Amino acid sequence: MRSRPRLRIAICGGGIGGLSLAVVLGKYCSDVEIDVYEVKPQFTEIGAGVSVWNRTWAIMQTLGLDEKLVKMAAQVPSKELSEKSDPGSEGFEFIQLVVPYSFVNLHRADVLKVLVEALPPPSMFHAHFNKRMVSYTAKSDSVLLHFADGTSGEADMLVGADGIKSATRATMYSALADKVQAGEDEKNKLRGFVNASWAGLYAYRALIPTEKLLAAVPGHQAATRMMFWCGKSKHVVSYPISQGRLVNIVPFVTAADAEGKPYDGPTVVDVSKQKLIDEYRGWEPELLQLLESADNVTKWAVSHVRDLPTYVDGLVTILGDAAHATTPHLGAGGGQAVEDAYILGKLLASPIATTSNLPSVLRIYDAVRRPYANHIVERSYTLGRLVEFIWAPDCIDVARARNGSKEELQIIGREIRKKWDIHWASVPDDDWKEAERMLRELSEVPGQVIARM
Ligand SMILES: Cc1cc2nc3c(=O)[nH]c(=O)nc-3n(C[C@H](O)[C@H](O)[C@H](O)COP(=O)(O)OP(=O)(O)OC[C@H]3O[C@@H](n4cnc5c(N)ncnc54)[C@H](O)[C@@H]3O)c2cc1C
Known part of the structure; x- marks a missing residue:
C-alpha cells in the first residue's frame, strides 16, 4: 500500500507560475502529491514573447532548464535602444541601456513546452484539464476546491x-473581509482586492515573421535587437524571439485621465493593422515600417494587482499574476511568477514543512516574496509613466522632455536606467537564504507563526 504523501498540494492554474511550482517541487522532493487543475483542455500559452531577465534566468539555470531555453531564444545584444520618436521629434536616441547580464527573449509557448517536459513523474504529479475552479472552502486541516462542472477536489493546501482574474484571490479576499473584526471601511478595502484594477493602459500585441519584415525593409534594426520607441503617452517595445524567426511587438497607449477608473470592456479584442498604425501616425518611419508588417493584432486592456496586504490565508496562498499582476514595462511579471514558485516550492519541498505547520510555512513565503513582488508592480507602473513622459521625479522638467529637450531627456534616460537596475541588483538565492533561515527558526520553535508586514 502507498504511504500517505507528506503533503497533498493542489495548484489551481497551469500557466508559467503553476507549472514552475510543480517543476521546483519535482526537483527538490519526491514525497508530495501535486494536483494541477487547469481550465483549458491542455497547457497552452498565448502567441507572444516574454523576456527573461537575470534573476529569473538564474532560477532556470538552477532548475537545469537553461540549455533547452537558450536553443529556442533569439540572440540579441545585451543592449537596448530607446528613442524619442513621436511626431515633432527627430528620432533622437536618448538612452542606450547596456545590460550587465544579458536577457533572453523567448516565445511563451517555448517556455511552457520546456516546463511541461520538466514536470515531475506521474507518481507525484497529476494534471486535471477542463477544470474551472469557482471557489474553495477552507477547513481546519484541508481545502476543498469547487469546480464549475459541479465536482470538487481536496488537498492539504491550495x-x-x-x-490576473484569480478565483483563489477572489475567494480569499471575500473571506478575509467577512472575518476581519473591523468596520465597513476596512472590509470594503479588502473586498477591493477581489478584482484587479485597470492601469489606464492598452497594449497591442503582434508577432511579425522576420523574413517578412526584412523582405519589406532590408536591414531593419528590429530584426536583430531590442528596441524602444518613446513618445507622449505612448511607446512601443520590440524584440526578436524564436531563434530570430519572429519579432515580438508590444505597442502601448495610455488613456488620458483613466488611472483608477473602472474598465468594463473585454480584456482582449482583435483589431486591424490600420487601427494600430493610426495610433502612431506621424511617428518615425522605421517604427511605421515595422507596424506595417504586423498581422493578427490584438489589443489588451492592461490591469494590475497593487499592494495586496497578504498572499496567504491559512492553508491557501497565491502566486504570480494572481498575487501581483503588473504592467509589463519592467518585463517582470512572468519572472516574478517563477521567483514565487522557486521560493514557495523550495519551502514546501523541505521535510520541515508538514501538515501541522503549513500556515506558518506559507507565511514565510509571504514575508519573503510579498515586499519584493509588490514593489515590482509599483516600479513597473512608474517606469511606464517615465518612458511616456507622463511623470518624472521633481528634479526633472517633464514638460521640457516631452517637448524634446535633449538635456532633460538625458536625465530621464538615467532615471529609466535606474528603474531597470533592479533586474541585476540581486539574485533570488539571497531571498531563499532568508526563507531558509526562517524555516530553520520555525523548526526550532514549533508552532511559531512568522509575520512581517
Ligand atoms: C502585454 C504583456 C507583456 C508582457 N511581457 C512580459 C515579459 O516580457 N516578461 C515577463 O516576465 N512577463 C511579461 N508579462 C507578464 C506575464 O505574462 C505574466 O506575469 C505571467 O504570464 C503570469 O503567469 P501566471 O502563471 O501567474 O498566470 P497566467 O499565465 O495567467 O496563468 C494562469 C493559468 O491559470 C488558468 N486559470 C485561470 N483561472 C482558472 C480557474 N478559475 N481554474 C483553473 N484554471 C484557471 C489559466 O487558464 C492559465 O493557464 C507580460 C504581460 C502582458 C499583458
Whole structure:
C-alpha cells in the first residue's frame, strides 16, 4: 500500500507560475502529491514573447532548464535602444541601456513546452484539464476546491496560480473581509482586492515573421535587437524571439485621465493593422515600417494587482499574476511568477514543512516574496509613466522632455536606467537564504507563526 504523501498540494492554474511550482517541487522532493487543475483542455500559452531577465534566468539555470531555453531564444545584444520618436521629434536616441547580464527573449509557448517536459513523474504529479475552479472552502486541516462542472477536489493546501482574474484571490479576499473584526471601511478595502484594477493602459500585441519584415525593409534594426520607441503617452517595445524567426511587438497607449477608473470592456479584442498604425501616425518611419508588417493584432486592456496586504490565508496562498499582476514595462511579471514558485516550492519541498505547520510555512513565503513582488508592480507602473513622459521625479522638467529637450531627456534616460537596475541588483538565492533561515527558526520553535508586514 502507498504511504500517505507528506503533503497533498493542489495548484489551481497551469500557466508559467503553476507549472514552475510543480517543476521546483519535482526537483527538490519526491514525497508530495501535486494536483494541477487547469481550465483549458491542455497547457497552452498565448502567441507572444516574454523576456527573461537575470534573476529569473538564474532560477532556470538552477532548475537545469537553461540549455533547452537558450536553443529556442533569439540572440540579441545585451543592449537596448530607446528613442524619442513621436511626431515633432527627430528620432533622437536618448538612452542606450547596456545590460550587465544579458536577457533572453523567448516565445511563451517555448517556455511552457520546456516546463511541461520538466514536470515531475506521474507518481507525484497529476494534471486535471477542463477544470474551472469557482471557489474553495477552507477547513481546519484541508481545502476543498469547487469546480464549475459541479465536482470538487481536496488537498492539504491550495496554491492559486490562476492569473490576473484569480478565483483563489477572489475567494480569499471575500473571506478575509467577512472575518476581519473591523468596520465597513476596512472590509470594503479588502473586498477591493477581489478584482484587479485597470492601469489606464492598452497594449497591442503582434508577432511579425522576420523574413517578412526584412523582405519589406532590408536591414531593419528590429530584426536583430531590442528596441524602444518613446513618445507622449505612448511607446512601443520590440524584440526578436524564436531563434530570430519572429519579432515580438508590444505597442502601448495610455488613456488620458483613466488611472483608477473602472474598465468594463473585454480584456482582449482583435483589431486591424490600420487601427494600430493610426495610433502612431506621424511617428518615425522605421517604427511605421515595422507596424506595417504586423498581422493578427490584438489589443489588451492592461490591469494590475497593487499592494495586496497578504498572499496567504491559512492553508491557501497565491502566486504570480494572481498575487501581483503588473504592467509589463519592467518585463517582470512572468519572472516574478517563477521567483514565487522557486521560493514557495523550495519551502514546501523541505521535510520541515508538514501538515501541522503549513500556515506558518506559507507565511514565510509571504514575508519573503510579498515586499519584493509588490514593489515590482509599483516600479513597473512608474517606469511606464517615465518612458511616456507622463511623470518624472521633481528634479526633472517633464514638460521640457516631452517637448524634446535633449538635456532633460538625458536625465530621464538615467532615471529609466535606474528603474531597470533592479533586474541585476540581486539574485533570488539571497531571498531563499532568508526563507531558509526562517524555516530553520520555525523548526526550532514549533508552532511559531512568522509575520512581517
Ligand atoms: C502585454 C504583456 C507583456 C508582457 N511581457 C512580459 C515579459 O516580457 N516578461 C515577463 O516576465 N512577463 C511579461 N508579462 C507578464 C506575464 O505574462 C505574466 O506575469 C505571467 O504570464 C503570469 O503567469 P501566471 O502563471 O501567474 O498566470 P497566467 O499565465 O495567467 O496563468 C494562469 C493559468 O491559470 C488558468 N486559470 C485561470 N483561472 C482558472 C480557474 N478559475 N481554474 C483553473 N484554471 C484557471 C489559466 O487558464 C492559465 O493557464 C507580460 C504581460 C502582458 C499583458
